[in-house]
Amino acid sequence: MTEDTYTASRPRLIAEVRVNEATLMLGDRHTLVARDLPQTVLERTLRRMDGATTLDRIVLDEPALPREAADELVASLDALGLIDDSALPAFRSGSEVILELEELIEARCETTIYRNPFWRTCLAANAPDELPQRLATGMVIENWHFLFRESYFDAPVLSYVPNTAVRLLLNEFFAEEYGHDEILLRSLAHVGLTYEDMQDAIPLPETMALCNALAYWAHNDPLFFFATLGLLEGQGMKEDSFIEACTRVGMDEAFVGPLRTHANINISACHGNLSRLIYQKIPAITEAEARRLKAQIPLFVDLYDAFYSGVWRHYTADAPLLRRVSEL
Ligand SMILES: [Fe+2]
Ligand SMILES: [Fe+2]
Numbered sequence: 001m002t003e004d005t006y007t008a009s010r011p012r013l014i015a016e017v018r019v020n021e022a023t024l025m026l027g028d029r030h031t032l033v034a035r036d037l038p039q040t041v042l043e044r045t046l047r048r049m050d051g052a053t054t055l056d057r058i059v060l061d062e063p064a065l066p067r068e069a070a071d072e073l074v075a076s077l078d079a080l081g082l083i084d085d086s087a088l089p090a091f092r093s094g095s096e097v098i099l100e101l102e103e104l105i106e107a108r109c110e111t112t113i114y115r116n117p118f119w120r121t122c123l124a125a126n127a128p129d130e131l132p133q134r135l136a137t138g139m140v141i142e143n144w145h146f147l148f149r150e151s152y153f154d155a156p157v158l159s160y161v162p163n164t165a166v167r168l169l170l171n172e173f174f175a176e177e178y179g180h181d182e183i184l185l186r187s188l189a190h191v192g193l194t195y196e197d198m199q200d201a202i203p204l205p206e207t208m209a210l211c212n213a214l215a216y217w218a219h220n221d222p223l224f225f226f227a228t229l230g231l232l233e234g235q236g237m238k239e240d241s242f243i244e245a246c247t248r249v250g251m252d253e254a255f256v257g258p259l260r261t262h263a264n265i266n267i268s269a270c271h272g273n274l275s276r277l278i279y280q281k282i283p284a285i286t287e288a289e290a291r292r293l294k295a296q297i298p299l300f301v302d303l304y305d306a307f308y309s310g311v312w313r314h315y316t317a318d319a320p321l322l323r324r325v326s327e328l
Contacts, residue, residue: 122244147181156218187256
């Protein structure tokens with residue numbers, strides 16, 4: 001049974017039970033033979049499936065009925081269309097679930113991204129030698145690769161069918177994000193990199209891993225993908241610590257200005273708030289879905305942390321700035 005299926009908690013059998021010697025008849029079309037259970041136990045169990053009694057209660061009252069056998073019985077009756085569950089599955093509102101997800105993301109960031117040498121360097125840098133231009137350029141290069149590929153992971157959710165309000169928000173976001181790689185290209189032009197150079201450049205493996213994971217989630221688990229947008233778009237940020245650091249150490253305005261332009265688009269369009277806005281439009285998320293969402297947070301935050309570690313490793317080393325396809 002997958003995590004998303006649930007056993008009817010108050011099953012109601014919608015077929016009449018009749019005893020026919022060594023078998024039980026369910027309505028006119030189905031016959032049930034008790035194999036591992038005494039027939040009387042099976043019959044009593046079926047008769048108690050009245051939509052009012054919980055399966056837990058039935059199992060408690062029948063010592064000869066193991067829990068797994070009861071779940072299996074309900075699941076097979078359900079598959080035959082013979083079970084009607086009168087209870088709603090446990091659920092919470094999207095607004096409630098996103099707050100819990102945000103807390104988990106924040107807690108994971110505290111032990112990963114917030115301790116990442118790249119961010120520690122940015123927060124501490126005050127003088128030019130404390131944030132090398134090569135490292136700052138590298139951060140913009142990898143961000144450019146990420147933004148250049150943004151439609152890999154934003155486009156699959158544009159057609160999000162389950163919720164029209166969410167779909168509209170995503171389409172608005174897509175339009176606002178479009179072409180942001182070109183803003184960063186202006187910073188790169190100032191340090192001598194052209195569009196042709198960038199077309200020839202290979203992203204770091206960590207950058208590609210993040211893009212691929214997001215594309216996977218956008219295709220296969222849009223709800224989880226929506227939960228990643230807040231962190232990616234700088235939730236709760238008034239200013240970007242990287243841009244602040246570039247400014248403090250006195251980098252050229254021609255390099256920092258376009259970065260600020262990009263960050264200001266995020267801030268004024270409230271992109272950091274996007275996960276919340278989307279989840280506020282989702283009236284119900286089952287507990288099984290919430291568990292699935294929570295379980296994927298460590299992987300997402302760790303991939304994002306690895307992105308910064310990749311930037312730190314490659315752009316503080318002596319290797320050529322760009323990993324070029326033409327030099328492979
Ligand atoms: Fe952007
Ligand atoms: Fe954005």
